[in-house]
Amino acid sequence: MSSLVVLASMAAIRHAPPVSLAVSGIFGSVSLVAWICVLIPQLFANFKAQSADGLSMAFLIVWLLGDMTNLLGALFTHLAPTAIALPCYFCIADTVLIAQCAYYNHRNKGKPAHPAHGEPSEQSPLLRRESSGAIGVATAEAVAKVGPGEDESDNANGGKQWLQNTLCLVAVYVVGIVAWFISYKAGAWDTSDPTPDAPEEVNNPLEMAGLTLGYISAVLYLCARVPQIVKNYKEKSCEGLSLLFFMLSLTGNLTYGISLVAYSQETKYLLNALPFLLGSLGTIVEDCIIFVQFRLYSHSKRRASIE
DSSP states (O other): OHHHHHHHHHHHHOOOOOHHHHHHHHHHHHHHHHHHHHHHHHHHHHHHHTOOTTSOHHHHHHHHHHHHHHHHHHHHTTOOHHHHHHHHHHHHHHHHHHHHHHHHHHHTTTSOOOOOTTOOOTTSOHHHHHTHHHHHHHHHHHHHHHHHHHHHHHHHHHHHHHHHHHHHHHHHHHHHHHHHHHHHHTTTTOOSOSSOOOOSSSSOHHHHHHHHHHHHHHHHHHHHHHHHHHHHHHHTOOTTOOHHHHHHHHHHHHHHHHHHHHHOOOHHHHHHHHHHHHHHHHHHHHHHHHHHHHHHTTTOOOOOOOO
């Protein structure tokens, strides 16, 4: 009989979380999965090419600074748990990607740029230099004959890549939802108080410092992608960049923003979360610009720098 009373009391305490917290948890879980996976495509692309020429180091460094200030700001302003866990993980992931890029840039620094096809270098044999024009004409004629077929092949490969990337995004959502459901069943979201805890002090120094860091983080996030966009524009190429990297970034930012808003709709909380929302949702616009660049420069190769 006593065991039944204990079970009944436990069932009374354990109940489903409010809808707002459930939505926040689900989208926060999806965001966490997206951010955990976001750097993997770019790390693999760099490894496959044995080069990091496609990435702007200024983009990565400013992004890391944004994550660091984001983490401190989230801690000081008592944001949702996912808003604290994400920048904490991302500071580590940013460091790994920066280290990889620095390694490839240092290793490839002394390597001469490969001459373009049909353009002889100083070490090329004289006979080959003299015949390079004829070879170039013959190559151009051959390309002209098979050009349409190559275009169709490129379009097919592009469509296949978009399909694979879309399936990856669907998998991220599925894994995120399943992860939240498992954590819910394990009791991680059980609560007797349907509203999230709010800071007791209204304008304590830590909270004000957190807001300041949040706005600094938002500015850094908004500025981070600018060097990458400019680099792509100057070189008229997105070669070396992983499209899935930016698709996961957009997904992570979107679900992160939804998670923050769903966690609480109190005015004070939303004001605290405002800088983080600006930094997260504002970069979505810049990601869309990069998507347009992928489309415009889809057939362009990144020019090797010889300075």
